[in-house]
Amino acid sequence: MATGGEGPHAEDTFAKLLRAHATLRGTSPAFRLKDLGLWQTWSWGQVYEETRAIAQGLIGLGLKPGETIAIVGANRPRLYWSITAAQMVGAVPVPVYADAVADEIAAVLVHSEATIIVAQDQEQVDKILSVRDRLPRLARLLYDEPRGLGDYDEPGLAPLAAVAAKGRAALADPAVASSLDRLIDAGKGSDPSVILYTSGTTGRSKGVVMSGERSIRAARHTVAFDRLTDRDEALAYLPLAWVGDHYLNYAQGYVAGFCIACPESAETAASDLREIGPTYHFAPPRVFEALLTRVQIRMEDAGAVKRWLFRHFMEVARRWGEKITNGERVPLSARLAYRLGDLLIYAPLKNALGFSRVRVAYTAGEAIGADLFAFYRSIGLNLKQLYGQTEAFLFVTAQADRAVRSDAVGPPAPSVEVRIAESGEVQFKSPGMFVGYFREDDKTREAMTDDGYVKTGDAGFFDSDGQLKIIDRAKDVGRLRNGQMFAPKYIENKLKFFPEIREAVTIGDGREFVAAMINIELASVGNWAERNNVAYASYQELAANGQVYAMIEKRVDAVNRALSLEPVMAGAQIRRFLILPKELDPDDGELTRTQKVRRGFVAERYASLIEGLYGGAGEASIRAEITYEDGRKGKLDATARIVDLPSYPPARRADAA
């Protein structure tokens, strides 16, 4: 097996992996794309030919080894092939977040010094052209989808298809073809294979440089860990520029030889998921949460019989499902009831969600609610957690089948060394570890310890069963003025586990008490409003509604009660809260592109609201500028009511940990 082993002939670059698949499983499906309503499939053999054509075309455009080439767009087969084609030539691909606004894209393009850009469509081309004056090194701008670009007259703008066609024509000459073969052979595993820009949760994003051999080695370990084979299939819907996609789909797909299916568009991903029925799936907790919310909303609108069946069998699943998934012993009657439930509810539900064939599913990125996690596991989905970051090439820890729980992220992944520093920070050394930050050696040094471990910046500890528990960002863990430990994310996650709360920001470091700003979830609160005859026209109006406030107050109160049961956290109960009159949005810089709250920025922007929270006022106003996706600005001018809450006395628990 050319792709399974670690022998001296094992492929150490993605171009060599692709070539091996083309010989080993030339006719097996490698990529799919839904186009004009039909799934188009390319075999490994075809993908190899297409990739060679693009690579030769790029050589024709003057792309040199070591140069960078940016890829801007969603998950399209040709964009993945462009990544491999660049690697084939010895150039370094830089995938860029497609939903970023022009300014953010420009920052990455300038920093990465890309000479060629492959963009998906007119939207991306427009964004790039709008910042072209900042990109003096940019020589060529290629695009995959020609629609709307017919009468653009811009120097260097050309369709990717034309470049590939030229490459294909050139490759008809055996001399050219064998020279490309030699280029593939000459590719070294130690060369940079990709630069992945971090999402920038903590400041400006950094270019994380990976090498081919490290990426492939890490992917081999996890492919073996989850027993992925060329019969598996995944839907590639995660941002192309995110390490998760590059690892889970690209690297693992190229190592295991499984098929990568690309959705028709971002909006159709849910129905494409159902049609493809992947066997290997990743989704961040918020996606699983949104799916569950949708199921619950639809069940509430369903007929009485269906509702009863759903409730009854979900109760059966809650009691026995996880035990059965984990292979524990359960009474025969429970097994039979679960079987019946599978027939009537779980299997149809999984089918409706597109999870029928899923063998391994992961979630990561944020803490996942215990109930949410249990829901999916109890209906028989093998959902597990992993903990990782870009610098590790994703995996730091991962849960093994049958050793899964919601409040921890698993033991170290295969061949990864993890330790907890004195400060409580999690540090690791892994086979897929990054080479360094692109053009930022000082930052690279800062991120590493003297003995070669990577500092994650996360605070955590190992539980008694060897699974890692993450509390918060190490630098975010603060103290109230009385010395009480304050872990904002820990409290926020408890709030966010309620379906009505989409996002929460808690404040408390250096303050007298903990206060919270809350974003309601429009889908579930909107549905609640509909059922309770609460009229509203906008998010802002719903957020200011008295009944909504009363409901959220109950949720915050429940969190306080839960906190009071934990000796370490009892002093950090929420005393005052308000509902934000606006949804936090990455376009306004309040969230990162991966939907994480930018704490510092939010604190600055909503300073007047925070002042109100601590000033004892009954309400606070906010004036701010908001940005639309196309870059236009608008004004926000709103007032939020502030609610005071009682605290629970710290409860004593016999089994307090």
Place this chain on the structure above:
Amino acid sequence: MTAPNDILLAVEHVSLSFGGVRAISDVSFDIRKGEVRAIIGPNGAGKTSMLNVVNGFYHPQQGAIRWQGQARSRMKPHEAAAQGIARTFQNVALFKGMTTLDNIMTGRSLRMRRNIFWQAMRHGPALDEEIEHRRVCEEIIDFLEIEHIRKTAVGALPYGLQKRVELGRALAMEPVLLLLDEPMAGMNREEKEDMSRFIVEANRYRGATVALIEHDMGVVMDLSDRVVVLDYGRKIADDVPDAVKSDKKVIGAYLGVGQ
């Protein structure tokens, strides 16, 4: 100034009354091949009546319509459709219970050659034909970026998307002349920008001549090559957008300034 064979449709001295009400009085203008032609005017100026005359729904008491150089006698809407005139409506007129795809497919019905029996059998040549029609519809779905609602009943869609589906159905006819009655009514700015893009692309790349009624002046001035202005059923201006914008009579009609 223009060769007559450039003129796709000419409205010549048309007058239309309903009982004692004069909706249109002696209006003449033409629509040239390949242009985007706007018809504007205050409420009740006779714009929709004019479109109804053009696609044969109303028959003017006086005047004539020349379609591709031929004087047109009393023509019914389905005959107009068969000759390549497609339209969308001020208040969306779709089959609410049918999916987006099926609605767009109905736009192909005039182009189906096999009779209803073969279509119902979905067999042999009828099946090949349906596959070809489906391909055309899928291209339109891709063009209008409505893949995600392909299988959704249009009654459940927001208004902006329904308008888009209606445009899709009109495009499915592969029209020579596309009549759009307030395509942007009730849309937010982002939806308007999308719709404008689709209209421009339909005109430029799908080769449809477009005549549209629209109240959003920004959209009209950006999109159209020439604008005809109606007021109380009379034509008060007919020129390129810039000239129309500064025309005193037009400003008067819109602001209600007496003359």
